[in-house]
Amino acid sequence: MSKRDFLLEIGTEEMPARFIAGAAAQLREKVENWLEGQRIPYDKIDSYETPRRLALLIHGLAEKQPDKDEEAKGPAKKIAVDEAGNWTKAAQGFARSNGVDTEQLYFKEVNGAEYVHARRLEAGKETVSLLPALADVITSMNFPKNMRWGAHDLKFVRPIRWLVALFGAELVEMEIAGVKTGNVTRGHRFLGSQAVSLQAPTEYASRLAEEHVIVSAEERRSLIVEQIRRLEKENGWRIPMDEGLLDEVVHLVEYPTALFGTFERDFLSIPREVLVTSMREHQRYFPVEDASGQLLNHFVTVRNGDSHALENVAKGNEKVLRARLSDARFFYEEDQKLSIDSCLKRLETIVFHEELGTIGDKVRRVRKTAALIAEKLGITAEEARQVDRIAEIAKFDLVTNMVGEFPELQGVMGEDYARKAGESETVAHGVFEHYLPRFSGDQLPVSAPGAIASIADKLDTIVGCFSIGIVPTGSQDPYGLRRMAAGIVAILLDRNWTLSLDELWDAALSSYNEQGVSKRTSDEVKQDLKDFFALRLKNVLQEEGVRYDVIDAVLSADLNVLPVLLQKAKALMNAVQSEAFKFTVEQFNRVNNLAQKAEADAVSESLFAEDVERALHQTYVSVAQEVSGLDDQKRVLETLSTLREPIQAFFDKVMVMAEDQAVRQNRLGLLLRLSRLIYGYADFSKLVFA
Numbered sequence: 279m280s281k282r283d284f285l286l287e288i289g290t291e292e293m294p295a296r297f298i299a300g301a302a303a304q305l306r307e308k309v310e311n312w313l314e315g316q317r318i319p320y321d322k323i324d325s326y327e328t329p330r331r332l333a334l335l336i337h338g339l340a341e342k343q344p345d346k347d348e349e350a351k352g353p354a355k356k357i358a359v360d361e362a363g364n365w366t367k368a369a370q371g372f373a374r375s376n377g378v379d380t381e382q383l384y385f386k387e388v389n390g391a392e393y394v395h396a397r398r399l400e401a402g403k404e405t406v407s408l409l410p411a412l413a414d415v416i417t418s419m420n421f422p423k424n425m426r427w428g429a430h431d432l433k434f435v436r437p438i439r440w441l442v443a444l445f446g447a448e449l450v451e452m453e454i455a456g457v458k459t460g461n462v463t464r465g466h467r468f469l470g471s472q473a474v475s476l477q478a479p480t481e482y483a484s485r486l487a488e489e490h491v492i493v494s495a496e497e498r499r500s501l502i503v504e505q506i507r508r509l510e511k512e513n514g515w516r517i518p519m520d521e522g523l524l525d526e527v528v529h530l531v532e533y534p535t536a537l538f539g540t541f542e543r544d545f546l547s548i549p550r551e552v553l554v555t556s557m558r559e560h561q562r563y564f565p566v567e568d569a570s571g572q573l574l575n576h577f578v579t580v581r582n583g584d585s586h587a588l589e590n591v592a593k594g595n596e597k598v599l600r601a602r603l604s605d606a607r608f609f610y611e612e613d614q615k616l617s618i619d620s621c622l623k624r625l626e627t628i629v630f631h632e633e634l635g636t637i638g639d640k641v642r643r644v645r646k647t648a649a650l651i652a653e654k655l656g657i658t659a660e661e662a663r664q665v666d667r668i669a670e671i672a673k674f675d676l677v678t679n680m681v682g683e684f685p686e687l688q689g690v691m692g693e694d695y696a697r698k699a700g701e702s703e704t705v706a707h708g709v710f711e712h713y714l715p716r717f718s719g720d721q722l723p724v725s726a727p728g729a730i731a732s733i734a735d736k737l738d739t740i741v742g743c744f745s746i747g748i749v750p751t752g753s754q755d756p757y758g759l760r761r762m763a764a765g766i767v768a769i770l771l772d773r774n775w776t777l778s779l780d781e782l783w784d785a786a787l788s789s790y791n792e793q794g795v796s797k798r799t800s801d802e803v804k805q806d807l808k809d810f811f812a813l814r815l816k817n818v819l820q821e822e823g824v825r826y827d828v829i830d831a832v833l834s835a836d837l838n839v840l841p842v843l844l845q846k847a848k849a850l851m852n853a854v855q856s857e858a859f860k861f862t863v864e865q866f867n868r869v870n871n872l873a874q875k876a877e878a879d880a881v882s883e884s885l886f887a888e889d890v891e892r893a894l895h896q897t898y899v900s901v902a903q904e905v906s907g908l909d910d911q912k913r914v915l916e917t918l919s920t921l922r923e924p925i926q927a928f929f930d931k932v933m934v935m936a937e938d939q940a941v942r943q944n945r946l947g948l949l950l951r952l953s954r955l956i957y958g959y960a961d962f963s964k965l966v967f968a
Contacts, residue, residue: 282446285479289440302327343402465489505536609679648734668708834961845911873953876946
């Protein structure tokens with residue numbers, strides 16, 4: 279089959295860096311799906327993206343669809359022909375739908391009955407005639423934010439300025455928003471030609487490289503890293519590269535050249551986090567450290583251009599950064615004049631949520647919830663005092679100049695300002711810790727007071743949103759409630775705290791009920807919270823390598839105490855490998871199935887007619903007493919498993935559904951007690967054995 283390479287390029291105004299990688303992946307996926315749907319074979323696809331273009335180079339694209347030869351099955355013979363042997367309307371319709379004459383129909387036996395069949399032959403179409411439909415693929419793309427331009431109805435990430443569609447040397451004609459395809463692309467906006475003619479798809483990357491455009495994002499990344507490492511080596515520096523910032527810089531430039539600049543040393547008196555954030559967020563600069571990790575008065579930036587007149591570029595960047603850092607120093611110095619008490623008063627005027635009150639209201643709720651958690655944990659009086667102070671002042675930095683300028687520094691500045699205001703080290707660091715973890719994989723609070731404040735703060739937000747009907751659905755989670763719930767789970771597991779989720783929910787709900795803002799009953803809120811946290815726990819267990827059926831088993835029982843839940847899952851993961859445990863679960867399931875018929879769990883020893891009944895009851899009492907005093911969930915499972923033989927003996931010798939109603943209910947009552955004990959550990963019926 280003949281093949282040609284195909285190039286598709288969409289040229290635009292500069293796209294936001296954060297959209298580019300997703301847009302490139304989306305274009306590739308849509309085109310791959312289109313090719314599959316059109317039955318057009320190809321060898322491989324290379325994807326390219328820069329701030330001004332999205333492109334695909336499809337290698338070895340077949341010049342023609344394969345011919346289609348299919349056998350279609352139609353109605354049964356008794357429906358396809360009438361008594362006279364003529365084709366019925368059903369058969370005629372089947373023939374028309376498959377593009378054949380009735381003379382071409384034939385019968386084949388399928389599962390002992392004859393059905394009419396037709397062979398449908400369809401010649402493959404020329405690929406070049408199908409490719410113009412890619413215009414619809416392009417216009418179907420979606421983005422976080424769209425633009426419309428001119429008089430066009432099309433919404434796209436940025437205005438389209440040129441299109442290239444080459445199938446080998448042949449131009450594929452299509453038009454989008456008044457822009458027609460051609461074989462002319464554009465080089466670098468300042469260093470390259472604005473009309474770069476292409477004779478073949480495979481020369482795309484090399485021709486643009488001559489025009490100062492590196493179309494491969496991975497190649498640009500490698501160049502940036504290589505250049506930064508060279509600066510490190512030449513100057514004896516360490517340049518930490520934040521992956522998020524690196525990704526953004528890669529998609530800000532078409533031709534990267536790394537350079538460094540310098541700022542005044544006295545700016546180093548500003549906290550490191552402020553300097554780094556100013557450089558990163560405002561200017562997309564990389565900070566520079568010495569060998570010991572101390573911040574230096576240098577920065578690294580990446581120019582969208584070549585190495586010409588780098589000194590002038592560095593000076594320009596230094597001038598801009600100097601202004602940014604001067605602002606930051608002014609904000610920092612002005613913030614020193616604020617007292618914590620004055621900041622707390624201003625929190626009363628800042629709305630947390632229009633239905634849940636101000637930040638001041640939130641602070642009061644969090645203090646109460648944190649106090650209840652501290653009481654449940656039985657911490658020392660000094661730690662309880664620290665918890666209360668952290669909860670009281672945790673939000674004060676929200677009204678500072680620095681956090682107003684850099685919201686991502688909330689907590690960071692709070693810790694610094696609290697320490698300067700004379701707060702203890704535990705309290706000052708707790709102000710920062712109460713935001714932890716901020717994202718998946720982030721650090722967790724180190725101190726117990728900080729961890730309690732973190733749980734209380736996150737819990738207040740989650741419960742408050744649920745109480746007024748804001749429950750995340752699908753991908754919608756504008757308040758980041760999933761992240762907060764995952765943070766609570768991570769802290770509880772990390773500290774091995776045996777607080778039950780019910781206790782936590784009740785603690786937070788009590789404050790909202792007192793405030794009188796909840797729109798729903800506590801039971802409704804708690805049911806949604808249970809479902810919500812169960813999904814977070816499922817993710818945790820999956821990350822621990824727990825099987826899906828084991829996850830279902832432990833979550834179907836009691837998910838209240840998280841360290842216990844994790845222990846149960848690990849114990850079950852070990853147990854399900856044993857053939858003997860399979861038999862144990864079978865006995866447990868027999869108990870549970872019959873227990874559903876019990877009217878009550880009343881048991882009278884005087885109604886036992888068989889020794890095996892008495893033996894099972896005695897074993898039940900002994901096991902129930904033993905497991906109630908055990909914390910090790912592996913030992914609990916081993917102890918429960920000792921019920922297997924008495925259960926088997928019971929079923930071998932006893933007719934549960936006896937004619938005597940009292941005896942029957944007594945036996946069912948015993949099974950109900952057993953079932954509650956066993957299935958209080960996990961729902962063993964969820965386990966799957968080979």
